[in-house]
Amino acid sequence: MNNQSLIATAPVHGLSVQERDRRWDRTRELMREQGLDILLVGGFRSRDHYEHYLSNDYIEGAVIFPLAGDPVTVSWGATRVFRAEDSFARGVVPWIDDYRVGLDGAAVASLIRDLSPSGRIGIVGLETQTAGEFSGFVPARFWLDLTASVGNREIVDVSWDFNEMMLPKSEEELTLLRWAGAAADAAGQAMLDVVAPGVPETEIYAEVLAALHRRGCSVRYPTLILNSGYPSLSWGPPRWTTTAEPPRTITEQDLVMAEIFPIYGNAEVQAQMAIAVGKPEPAIVQCAAVARASYEAGLSVLRAGVKFQDLVRAMEQPLLDAGCWALTPLVHSLNPQAFLGMSHANEQDAAVATTLPGPPSPNASRLFGEDLVLPAGTSLAFEPNACVGRTRVVVGGTIIVTETGYEEINSLSTRLHVKGA
Numbered sequence: 001m002n003n004q005s006l007i008a009t010a011p012v013h014g015l016s017v018q019e020r021d022r023r024w025d026r027t028r029e030l031m032r033e034q035g036l037d038i039l040l041v042g043g044f045r046s047r048d049h050y051e052h053y054l055s056n057d058y059i060e061g062a063v064i065f066p067l068a069g070d071p072v073t074v075s076w077g078a079t080r081v082f083r084a085e086d087s088f089a090r091g092v093v094p095w096i097d098d099y100r101v102g103l104d105g106a107a108v109a110s111l112i113r114d115l116s117p118s119g120r121i122g123i124v125g126l127e128t129q130t131a132g133e134f135s136g137f138v139p140a141r142f143w144l145d146l147t148a149s150v151g152n153r154e155i156v157d158v159s160w161d162f163n164e165m166m167l168p169k170s171e172e173e174l175t176l177l178r179w180a181g182a183a184a185d186a187a188g189q190a191m192l193d194v195v196a197p198g199v200p201e202t203e204i205y206a207e208v209l210a211a212l213h214r215r216g217c218s219v220r221y222p223t224l225i226l227n228s229g230y231p232s233l234s235w236g237p238p239r240w241t242t243t244a245e246p247p248r249t250i251t252e253q254d255l256v257m258a259e260i261f262p263i264y265g266n267a268e269v270q271a272q273m274a275i276a277v278g279k280p281e282p283a284i285v286q287c288a289a290v291a292r293a294s295y296e297a298g299l300s301v302l303r304a305g306v307k308f309q310d311l312v313r314a315m316e317q318p319l320l321d322a323g324c325w326a327l328t329p330l331v332h333s334l335n336p337q338a339f340l341g342m343s344h345a346n347e348q349d350a351a352v353a354t355t356l357p358g359p360p361s362p363n364a365s366r367l368f369g370e371d372l373v374l375p376a377g378t379s380l381a382f383e384p385n386a387c388v389g390r391t392r393v394v395v396g397g398t399i400i401v402t403e404t405g406y407e408e409i410n411s412l413s414t415r416l417h418v419k420g421a
Contacts, residue, residue: 037119105145168377176267181409184271225259269398287393288416293318294384304376308369312341339369
């Protein structure tokens with residue numbers, strides 16, 4: 001199959017009006033439970049593009065959704081609206097007919113009054129916490145202007161309830177996830193093919209992203225995590241993407257790892273690739289085995305109705321048994337990435353004391369899913385990571401919770417690969 005025909009094989013392009021009605025019905029049920037007359041769902045530049053849930057679109061704006069009547073989507077710029085209109089002219093069916101420009105707090109307050117002259121206002125985006133959004137994603141000036149312009153109407157944040165409402169996926173959404181998962185595996189294979197001594201990180205980065213884009217996928221923040229070298233606790237986008245420093249070149253005995261974030265139709269999967277170049281050091285072998293054991297421990301308890309914290313504790317046990325610690329979450333929700341499964345196995349030695357976690361979140365109980373019971377259709381990022389000193393290995397992929405167990409979306413990224421030993 002040539003690259004040009006890859007996207008033509010996608011099982012679905014877009015979501016149906018029936019899926020729109022399912023989401024809108026769920027949202028209005030939430031609004032009635034919360035006593036809301038209107039709901040403001042921010043997209044802005046949020047990582048999870050929350051406005052997409054109601055509009056099947058992302059124009060870096062917001063959706064204003066009344067309990068009764070038709071919603072409005074609003075963007076900061078006319079170019080985003082013109083782009084949407086071009087799609088509609090090509091036959092794409094819009095979920096919302098009314099697109100407007102003027103994304104400032106006072107203008108949105110005026111729209112809210114037009115759609116719902118009185119009553120309680122709900123907002124999504126103030127308290128949502130995910131990577132890079134620890135204080136939500138609603139801009140401060142927007143919020144100040146909005147609150148100054150709505151009069152004495154009560155505004156309540158319902159981000160956590162909205163997040164939980166989004167968790168169970170329909171079959172249409174799962175189809176999008178499976179396509180993104182296949183793209184993630186293709187990107188992982190491209191990475192496995194290109195990694196070798198003498199290859200710069202820039203070449204690996206390009207091949208991974210090319211494999212995703214050829215399949216019609218975009219990427220979530222932070223685009224692509226890529227780290228090489230040994231030992232290293234570094235995790236994040238390559239520093240050369242922001243500092244103009246020289247990219248590393250792969251050498252023998254390196255450990256090359258990546259976290260891949262493809263999205264298709266706003267359905268995200270995450271895949272963790274770990275490749276040892278040459279014969280891996282014993283610490284790498286140990287950490288990889290513990291990470292894989294954590295992955296399998298999670299699968300052994302996973303099914304609909306399981307408490308999220310019970311899943312986390314099951315995944316944590318292999319780390320505790322082996323005397324390893326974890327730098328990043330062992331598991332978290334996807335679509336949205338709102339609930340984090342952190343390990344207590346974090347007794348780092350003095351050499352890595354700077355990696356101790358910061359103060360707890362004011363929303364810690366909800367952020368860490370302490371009361372969350374997993375419904376069928378939930379998508380989870382399994383990303384168990386095991387550390388000994390400054391050696392760290394992370395493996396994993398995306399899992400769908402089913403009534404009786406689980407469905408693995410990824411396979412290639414769930415264990416350590418050794419190349420050139």
